[in-house]
Amino acid sequence: MLQGYFGQNVSKMCESINNDLKWWCTSPFASWLWGHELLIFQHAAAQLHSIWARSFGGMYKIKGALFHPDIIIATDDAAVHHIFANSDLYVKSPVFRPLIMNILGKGVIWAEGKDWHRQRKVLSPAFSPESVKEMVPAIYECAERLERNLSNLILDSSSKDGKTLNIVHYISACTLDIIGMVGLSHSFSAQSTEADPNSDAAQIRNSWDDLVDMGLRPLAFLAPLIVRAIPAVTRVPLPLPHSQGAVKRIVDRIGQKILDRERGESKAESSTQEETAPITRSRDIISLLLHAKQPGNDAHGALTDTQILDNVFRLFLDCLYNCSMAGHETTATTLTFTLWDLARQPAIQDRLRAEVLSHGRDLSYDNIQKLEFLDAVLKEGLRLHPVTAQTERVPLQDHVIPLSTPVDGIGVTLRIKKGQVIHIPFVSLNTSPHAWGPTASVFNPSRWLEESDPASRPHGWNGLLSFSDGPRNCMGWKLAVLEMKIILATLIRSIVFLDTGAVVEEKISPGLQPIVGGKAECCLYF
């Protein structure tokens, strides 16, 4: 029988769950082989955790697959805040680190301890408010290109009844172009209408599609479980790391080219600096990393070439696997889901369009900041569809976790052992009725415009866990938010998005994905 962590009554849970979970209710045991993990995989992202958290409270245990010890699911606000605040103690699973290293290299996402502190410090200036503001012209350029491309496609459509497009690829091409320009001063031309199918952008796109497809197959359930049961398997060339290896090779090659170009430029700069006025150094990420390597700059210590490449790579495949998604894919997926929400709620879409158009066609940076409803729509999209649907942490020593809701027989703290695997489902936290009220699962941007005491909100960015929390929160959140606001405002001012009526399921592969008929896609009608 499913054990509420603290032994709550299972019949209480049965009252609140829907029909397709009846099997679960009547099942006396978790599967002896798969524990509860197969069931969780078979459902929509974190769907079961949201239900179980309502029945068992903020902390409960599930049975691990392949005889893995029980896993704690944490959705208690104080506990989750405590875990993220102590990021040196609660680390990403050591078992999966070699896999992350194979896929992502030894960049900031893989690093722990002193290495992570150093890399994060070196990267931080690239994401300061001033640096992000400098990225605005590039973001506008790409957003307007997307608006033009979509408008032309709609106008060219021979059908009088409008046009249906899978919006995912268009938005992701736009955000790839943005990340190329702001991160690397590199143009991928992903939005070019005459795109070469062999171009880097096309290859990145194809590899990403392969990865998403693979994540929807049964192997995606098995692969991490096998790695967890037999960690040495990460040294065997498995299909999954191979597919990502292809992307890594592309990105390493681009990264190396950019590195050589930047090195050439810095040499040229230093040889002319004595004769001319000092040259303003570019603030893109690669330049910042190279700056950290300059002799005499001991502030952060020198990064090795491999670390520089790993961080370049990191830009493209940001958060992949452990926290999933590429820097551009995270943003693209959030936008896709938000547009889908707007397509299903035409009144909300109209209200957003009216707000954007009230500023004319001049969508300056300052004007964008003033758009309160746009801000509310974006927050609501991020709340309902956190692309990193869940994450995992493991304590390096025995520890005591504080709880916001005292539990009978346990009290206000929970003692946990070193090595205990803890899963934190962001989706469930962001849609908890306890924090967000009875309409927690409904797309209702107006909730952000209502008076509320900020202290009553959960921890995280505006009470959301979408960008995680604590010292290891998302480094790119300011860029992501600005980028999404500009793209959304640019599109909504001239295009009306309509729902096709297709049933879209949200699955994790490797981050949250819109899935229609077993395939990753989100079609909208224009």
Ligand code: HEM
């Ligand atoms: C909507 C867009 C985005 C979302 C929802 C998002 C979400 C997240 C989350 C949840 C984490 C923590 C994952 C974990 O610890 O398990 C993370 C980490 C990170 N994100 Fe993002 N991200 C987004 C966009 C970006 C962008 C555009 C960049 C940079 C270009 C970026 C850079 C990073 C970095 C560097 C980390 C690792 C931080 C560290 O470990 O110290 N993210 N992101």
